[in-house]
Amino acid sequence: MMGKIVWVLLVVLLLVQAVLAIDGVSVDRLNIWPMPHSVSHGRESLFLSKDFELNTEGTKYNDGSGILKDGFSRLLDMVRVAHVVDGNFSKIDTSLLLQGLHVVVLSADGQLQYGIDESYKLSVPASGKPGYAYLEAHTVYGALHGFQTFSQLCLFNFTARVIEVPMVPWTVIDQPRFFFRGLLIDTSRHYLPLPVIKNVIDSMAYAKLNVLHWHIVDAQSFPLEIPSYPKLWDGAYSVSERYTFADAAEIVSYAQRRGINVLGEIDVPGHARSWGIGYPSLWPSKDCPEPLDVSNNFTFKVIDGILSDFSKIFKFKFVHLGGDEVNTSCWTLTPHVKKWEETFNNFGNKLSRKTVVHNWLGAGVAEKVVAAGLRCIKLVLGGEVCMWGEYIDGSDIEQTIWPRAAAAAERLWTPYDNLAKDPRQVTGRLAHFRCLLNQRGVAAAPLAGLGRVAPEEPGSCYTQ
Amino acid sequence: MMGKIVWVLLVVLLLVQAVLAIDGVSVDRLNIWPMPHSVSHGRESLFLSKDFELNTEGTKYNDGSGILKDGFSRLLDMVRVAHVVDGNFSKIDTSLLLQGLHVVVLSADGQLQYGIDESYKLSVPASGKPGYAYLEAHTVYGALHGFQTFSQLCLFNFTARVIEVPMVPWTVIDQPRFFFRGLLIDTSRHYLPLPVIKNVIDSMAYAKLNVLHWHIVDAQSFPLEIPSYPKLWDGAYSVSERYTFADAAEIVSYAQRRGINVLGEIDVPGHARSWGIGYPSLWPSKDCPEPLDVSNNFTFKVIDGILSDFSKIFKFKFVHLGGDEVNTSCWTLTPHVKKWEETFNNFGNKLSRKTVVHNWLGAGVAEKVVAAGLRCIKLVLGGEVCMWGEYIDGSDIEQTIWPRAAAAAERLWTPYDNLAKDPRQVTGRLAHFRCLLNQRGVAAAPLAGLGRVAPEEPGSCYTQ
Numbered sequence: 001m002m003g004k005i006v007w008v009l010l011v012v013l014l015l016v017q018a019v020l021a022i023d024g025v026s027v028d029r030l031n032i033w034p035m036p037h038s039v040s041h042g043r044e045s046l047f048l049s050k051d052f053e054l055n056t057e058g059t060k061y062n063d064g065s066g067i068l069k070d071g072f073s074r075l076l077d078m079v080r081v082a083h084v085v086d087g088n089f090s091k092i093d094t095s096l097l098l099q100g101l102h103v104v105v106l107s108a109d110g111q112l113q114y115g116i117d118e119s120y121k122l123s124v125p126a127s128g129k130p131g132y133a134y135l136e137a138h139t140v141y142g143a144l145h146g147f148q149t150f151s152q153l154c155l156f157n158f159t160a161r162v163i164e165v166p167m168v169p170w171t172v173i174d175q176p177r178f179f180f181r182g183l184l185i186d187t188s189r190h191y192l193p194l195p196v197i198k199n200v201i202d203s204m205a206y207a208k209l210n211v212l213h214w215h216i217v218d219a220q221s222f223p224l225e226i227p228s229y230p231k232l233w234d235g236a237y238s239v240s241e242r243y244t245f246a247d248a249a250e251i252v253s254y255a256q257r258r259g260i261n262v263l264g265e266i267d268v269p270g271h272a273r274s275w276g277i278g279y280p281s282l283w284p285s286k287d288c289p290e291p292l293d294v295s296n297n298f299t300f301k302v303i304d305g306i307l308s309d310f311s312k313i314f315k316f317k318f319v320h321l322g323g324d325e326v327n328t329s330c331w332t333l334t335p336h337v338k339k340w341e342e343t344f345n346n347f348g349n350k351l352s353r354k355t356v357v358h359n360w361l362g363a364g365v366a367e368k369v370v371a372a373g374l375r376c377i378k379l380v381l382g383g384e385v386c387m388w389g390e391y392i393d394g395s396d397i398e399q400t401i402w403p404r405a406a407a408a409a410e411r412l413w414t415p416y417d418n419l420a421k422d423p424r425q426v427t428g429r430l431a432h433f434r435c436l437l438n439q440r441g442v443a444a445a446p447l448a449g450l451g452r453v454a455p456e457e458p459g460s461c462y463t464q
Numbered sequence: 465m466m467g468k469i470v471w472v473l474l475v476v477l478l479l480v481q482a483v484l485a486i487d488g489v490s491v492d493r494l495n496i497w498p499m500p501h502s503v504s505h506g507r508e509s510l511f512l513s514k515d516f517e518l519n520t521e522g523t524k525y526n527d528g529s530g531i532l533k534d535g536f537s538r539l540l541d542m543v544r545v546a547h548v549v550d551g552n553f554s555k556i557d558t559s560l561l562l563q564g565l566h567v568v569v570l571s572a573d574g575q576l577q578y579g580i581d582e583s584y585k586l587s588v589p590a591s592g593k594p595g596y597a598y599l600e601a602h603t604v605y606g607a608l609h610g611f612q613t614f615s616q617l618c619l620f621n622f623t624a625r626v627i628e629v630p631m632v633p634w635t636v637i638d639q640p641r642f643f644f645r646g647l648l649i650d651t652s653r654h655y656l657p658l659p660v661i662k663n664v665i666d667s668m669a670y671a672k673l674n675v676l677h678w679h680i681v682d683a684q685s686f687p688l689e690i691p692s693y694p695k696l697w698d699g700a701y702s703v704s705e706r707y708t709f710a711d712a713a714e715i716v717s718y719a720q721r722r723g724i725n726v727l728g729e730i731d732v733p734g735h736a737r738s739w740g741i742g743y744p745s746l747w748p749s750k751d752c753p754e755p756l757d758v759s760n761n762f763t764f765k766v767i768d769g770i771l772s773d774f775s776k777i778f779k780f781k782f783v784h785l786g787g788d789e790v791n792t793s794c795w796t797l798t799p800h801v802k803k804w805e806e807t808f809n810n811f812g813n814k815l816s817r818k819t820v821v822h823n824w825l826g827a828g829v830a831e832k833v834v835a836a837g838l839r840c841i842k843l844v845l846g847g848e849v850c851m852w853g854e855y856i857d858g859s860d861i862e863q864t865i866w867p868r869a870a871a872a873a874e875r876l877w878t879p880y881d882n883l884a885k886d887p888r889q890v891t892g893r894l895a896h897f898r899c900l901l902n903q904r905g906v907a908a909a910p911l912a913g914l915g916r917v918a919p920e921e922p923g924s925c926y927t928q
Contacts, residue, residue, distance in 0.1 A: 081659055084710040158706065189922035195545055195905035220922045237924035240899075242622065246548035391918045393925065394902035395863045395909045400918075435704075438858035441659035443907060445859045454855045454864075454916075458653035458684045460701035461857065 030167075032152050033433035034208055034410035035418055036174035041167040044127045046098050048154065048163040050089045052076065053100035055132055061105035061140050067257050068103065068140050075101075075147040079154040079163050082439045087161030095128055098165065101150065102132040105140050112141055112256050114317050114381075118210070119175035120146035124153065126169040133165075141259035142175075145208055149174065152436070181412040182211035182263065182384025183405055185397070188218030188274070189389035191241035196394040198254055203402060203442045205258045207409035207433075212255050213263040213320065213384055216243075219273040219290060224248060228305030231278030249313045256315070264314040266306055267322025269294055275302070284337050288330035295340040318356060356381065383412050400452045402444035403434040428462075435461040494631075496616045497897035498672055498874035499882055500638035505631040508591045510562050512618065512627040514553045516540065517564035519596055525569035525604050531721050532567065532604050539565075539611040543618040543627050546903045551625030559592055562629065565614065566596040569604050576605060576720050578781050578845075582674070583639035584610035588617065590633040597629075605723035606639075609672055613638065616900070645876040646675035646727065646848025647869055649861070652682030652738070653853035655705035660858040662718055667866060667906045669722045671873035671897075676719050677727040677784065677848055680707075683737040683754060688712060692769030695742030713777045720779075728778040730770055731786025733758060739766070748801050752794035759804040782820060820845065847876050864916045866908035867898040892926075899925040 030039065054072040056063065063069055089097070107117070117138035124133040133150065137143040149172055157164040183204055185192060192200075201212060216224050222235030225245045236242045243251075252262045266272075269291035276283040276290075282299055283289040292299045310319055331337045357369040358378075366378045375381060385405040392400050407430065411419065420426045430447060437444035438461060446455045446464040455464045494503065518536040520527065527533055553561070571581070581602035588597040597614065601607040613636055621628040647668055649656060656664075665676060680688050686699030689709045700706045707715075716726045730736075733755035740747040740754075746763055747753040756763045774783055795801045821833040822842075830842050839845060849869040856864050871894065875883065884890045894911060901908035902925060910919045910928040919928045 082657055082704075083708055084714045086708075086710045155704070158703065158708065161708065161710070190919060191925060193546055193903040193905070196902065199905060238926055239622065240546075240619070241924060244547055244550075244622065244625065246550045246625070250548045390922050391920075393910070393919050393928070394905075395907045396918050398907070399859045438660065439657040441657070441663060441858075443859045443862070446857070452918075454860050455654060455857050456855075458854050460705060461655060462702055464857070 031429050031432040031436075032149060033406060033429055033436075034413040035420070035429075036149060036172050037415055037418065038171075038173045040171045042126060042169045044168050046096055046124065046127055046130050046165045046168050047092055047157070047160065048079070048165070049097040049099050051100075052098065052163075055100050055102040056104075057102065059103060059105045060108045061110060062108065063140070065110065065257070067110065068105065068143060070257065071140075071144045071147050072101070072103075075151050078151040078440060081441075083156040083158075083161075085156070085162055087157075089162065092160060092162070095130070098124070098130050098133055100132050101135055103135045103137075103143050103146075105143050106136070106138045110140055112259060112261060113315075114261065115179050116141060117175075118142045118145055118179075118259070120149075120172075122146045122149055122170065122172040122174070124150075124165055124168045124170040130168075141210075144205070144259045145174065146172075148206060148208060176208065176210075176413045177415055178382030178412045180211055180382025180384070181209045181409060182213045182382065183209050183401065184213040184215055184384055184386040184388070186215040186218065186387065186389030187223055187243070188215065188221045190393035191221070191223055191237055192389075192397065193394055194243075194247060194251070196397065197251055199442070200397065200401065201251075201255045201258055201260055203398065203437065203440075204260055206437065206440070206442070207406050208413050209405070209409050210259060211261050211263055211316070211382075211384065212251075213265065213386075214251070215265045215267065215320075215388075216248075217266055217274060218271045222274040222277070226306050226309050228309050229279065229302050232275060232302075232306075234278035235274035235276075245309070245313065252313050252315065261316040262314060263316050263318055263320055264310050265320035265322060266303070266310075267320075267324065268292060268303060269299075270324065270326040271322055284330045284334040288334055290330060291326050291328065293334075293337055294331070295337045320358065383408065385409075396452060398443040399445035402437055402442060403430055403447060404451055406430060406433055406444075431462050431464070495893050495896040495900075496613060497870060497893055497900075498877035499884070499893075500613060500636050501879055501882065502635075502637045504635045506590060506633045508632050510560055510588065510591055510594050510629045510632050511556055511621070511624065512543070512629070513561040513563050515564075516562060516627075519564050519566040520568075521566065523567060523569045524572045525574060526572065527604070529574065529721070531574065532569065532607060534721065535604075535608045535611050536565070536567075539615050542615040542904060545905075547620040547622075547625075549620070549626055551621075553626065556624065556626070559594070562588070562594050562597055564596050565599055567599045567601075567607055567610075569607050570600070570602050574604055576723060576725060577779075578725065579643050580605060581639075582606045582609055582723070584613075584636075586610045586613055586634065586636040586638070588614075588629055588632045588634035594632075597634075605674075608669070608723045609638065610636075612670060612672060640672065640674075640877045641879055642846030642876045644675055644846025644848070645673045645873060646677045646846065647673050647865065648677040648679055648848055648850040648852070650679040650682065650851065650853030651687055651707070652679065652685045654857035655685070655687055655701060656853075656861065657858055658707075658711060658715070660861060661715055663906070664861065664865065665715075665719045665722055665724055667862065667901065667904075668724055670901065670904070670906070671870050672877050673869070673873050674723060675725050675727055675780075675846075675848065676715075677729065677850075678715070679729045679731065679784075679852075680712075681730055681738065682735045686738040686741070690770050690773050692773050693743065693766050696739060696766075696770075698742035699738035699740075709773070709777065716777050716779065725780040726778060727780050727782055727784055728774050729784030729786060730767075730774075731784075731788065732756060732767060733763075734788065734790040735786055748794045748798040752798055754794060755790050755792065757798075757801055758795070759801045784822065847872065849873075860916060862907040863909035866901055866906060867894055867911060868915055870894060870897055870908075895926050895928070 118141055120137040120142040122135050135143060135146040137146055153165050153170060154163050221237045222232050223241055224233060224243045226232045227245055233242050255262050272292050273290040281296060282292050284293045356375045385408045387401050434444040445452050448456060448464055582605055584601040584606040586599050599607060599610040601610055617629050617634060618627050685701045686696050687705055688697060688707045690696045691709055697706050719726050736756050737754040745760060746756050748757045820839045849872045851865050898908040898911060909916050912920060912928055
């Protein structure tokens with residue numbers, strides 16, 4: 001596992017070191033994270049009216065499930081969370097008041113899936129007769145990204161005591177660089193309570209990440225209920241450190257309503273020791289508990305059962321099967337398994353063309369995979385930040401993920417040519433995004449230091 | 465400042481070390497924190513009905529402000545936060561279903577103040593014809609404590625998929641050992657956004673702490689708006705790292721609705737360098753910026769203005785004036801101040817009898833203060849945990865406070881004779897409370913280690 005952690009730290013730290021190479025905070029006021037595809041702005045200001053409203057006139061999408069409505073309500077919470085808005089609106093010239101946000105979703109299809117159109121266009125008018133800001137998107141999920149961007153254009157005006165949109169007029173035309181922008185969480189090494197996972201999902205949306213890779217099970221514990229094989233979660237750490245099937249469905253639904261797919265993973269045939277607590281015959285032998293006993297038909301029945309149950313809640317087109325770190329010594333040492341082993345060695349070149357390879361063993365692999373005609377997460381469909389759970393739990397997951405994952409999120413969202421070449425500029429924006437996360441109650445850590453460290457001295461959030 | 469931090473760590477660590485002296489987790493199932501004054505329970509179980517409701521028949525308190533109603537709604541959120549409640553209630557014998565909680569508040573007075581009656585009596589009937597659980601309290605704030613205790617009696621039943629109250633019938637008779645059970649936060653060394661402070665207030669309520677000591681201002685920054693002297697918050701770290709007067713009122717109101725008083729502090733005459741950014745004449749001289757220039761009448765006008773503005777939002781009967789670490793060298797070195805200095809030296813024995821001394825300089829002081837006929841926070845009115853802000857911010861305040869503050873909270877709430885004498889038993893309960901905090905989204909750190917550290921290895925929350 002250390003290997004995995006080191007790799008993750010390497011990937012993420014490399015990105016962060018790249019943007020933190022020079023100290024000091026940028027004075028650039030264009031503090032949007034991740035940087036959109038294209039942005040233009042002016043120098044005037046508008047203010048959100050007291051009854052800033054959602055207008056969906058002309059939208060093809062039927063918001064029966066309330067995804068758009070709830071997203072707008074969260075937008076209002078985001079821009080009002082930091083300070084009490086108690087300004088005297090009657091004192092503000094109506095020609096400076098934005099009445100609301102007019103959202104037009106062009107597609108009626110509300111399905112969230114890999115490869116959907118996440119683009120959006122956002123425009124905020126100049127002062128004068130502002131009326132409504134305008135947001136257009138092909139899908140409701142593109143519109144949710146637009147809400148996130150709009151929330152980052154807003155700030156609290158300490159003089160008027162209302163929400164200001166500075167630098168109007170705005171025109172933002174935006175779409176992601178990659179379809180797959182993931183964050184992995186690991187609920188086997190440490191159980192993560194539902195509210196913790198929901199907070200992580202909320203924070204992912206702030207950075208426009210769109211895949212929660214849920215590494216549910218591993219050697220240490222099996223926290224998820226599998227209705228087909230109810231003894232599997234006997235491998236949980238404790239009775240209360242378990243997810244019911246309904247809990248898992250709730251996580252998928254919570255994420256989906258925020259435009260985030262959930263990639264469910266069962267790691268086979270290695271990393272599966274915990275399966276045998278409930279079903280010991282899955283082990284080659286009691287003394288040699290992993291990898292799974294591939295000579296036992298029951299093993300494949302259980303895997304089938306898990307995948308069949310998965311298909312009832314995980315609607316993402318991919319399921320992750322792990323396949324990593326298979327220590328085959330238990331197969332070799334167990335006579336009835338040894339006969340079978342060969343069929344499992346070097347199965348890489350026997351993989352179906354539909355397989356997508358998730359590369360974590362570092363450099364070189366991605367190239368070989370692509371050369372072999374297979375798709376690969378890294379640099380092809382996208383990428384992900386892996387928050388392995390050996391040394392994190394509900395007490396420190398947020399500051400371990402943030403702000404480092406934000407560096408990866410921008411590289412997965414923003415066109416390569418738009419990525420800032422001046423580290424000084426990115427440092428200021430990243431510090432601003434970290435402080436924005438803190439303002440929203442996300443425990444993003446200071447940029448200084450090696451990550452997940454306490455601030456070194458008293459000072460402003462924006463300089464740490 | 466290090467002196468203060470060291471002291472805090474000492475006090476808190478001593479408490480925690482006391483309860484962590486022996487490893488291992490208690491098997492005692494009476495997992496209530498802080499331990500009530502008296503508890504008795506049985507061995508049966510009841511379940512919360514689908515429409516578990518609040519019944520206030522016979523209550524003298526008019527809940528016009530909704531404090532009781534909102535508290536009950538938070539109670540439901542607390543017991544339902546960890547898992548989806550999707551059990552089939554029609555399958556449960558109605559003689560096992562609790563219909564709701566009948567709350568009787570005996571006093572009509574809804575004012576929160578030092579020394580109010582916080583006692584409550586909670587009873588949960590045996591199975592049979594359960595009807596309602598019964599909660600009686602003199603004040604609405606005692607009832608809120610009863611809600612917290614009730615929430616800790618509940619757990620999710622993974623078989624029935626509903627909320628269970630095990631070990632019924634319950635009778636809990638409870639009241640605090642001390643009136644003053646405080647937690648200090650410091651918003652000068654690092655600005656804490658409103659949502660962070662609100663989360664801290666929520667978590668205080670879980671441990672029945674009742675005073676938020678808000679160390680608002682110090683040498684490093686002056687984040688609070690003072691309407692009488694609007695340039696004072698020019699001493700803030702940045703434009704956005706400020707609290708409007710309405711923000712401060714919102715914090716006081718948010719805390720008050722949860723039974724928590726806010727003790728506002730301005731630290732004078734030392735620790736006030738930041739005041740002079742907006743009003744340089746408050747400094748003895750530009751080269752010698754603190755303590756405040758006590759030879760300047762304007763200094764006292766400003767202090768009067770601050771206290772007068774404070775009185776508009778801070779309704780607690782105490783205001784904290786700091787008075788610590790007064791380095792008088794700037795007074796001695798500045799001729800026009802030197803003449804005045806004597807009046808400020810050794811003013812301890814000139815303090816009004818109404819003064820309450822907050823002792824942080826360690827052993828010996830409390831005794832002298834009491835001997836001098838003055839009241840003292842520590843061991844007399846109560847005590848507090850001081851979370852100084854030099855090395856914490858919104859990213860790590862929760863896991864620095866918790867679970868360590870819980871050890872202090874129990875000693876301030878639970879009668880001395882009831883405090884567990886077996887560290888093994890307390891370790892299990894404290895670990896359970898820490899995991900409960902995680903379940904509610906509070907980033908309480910593992911018990912193991914020196915505090916605010918990552919878990920050392922994969923494992924159950926209850927063993928770390």
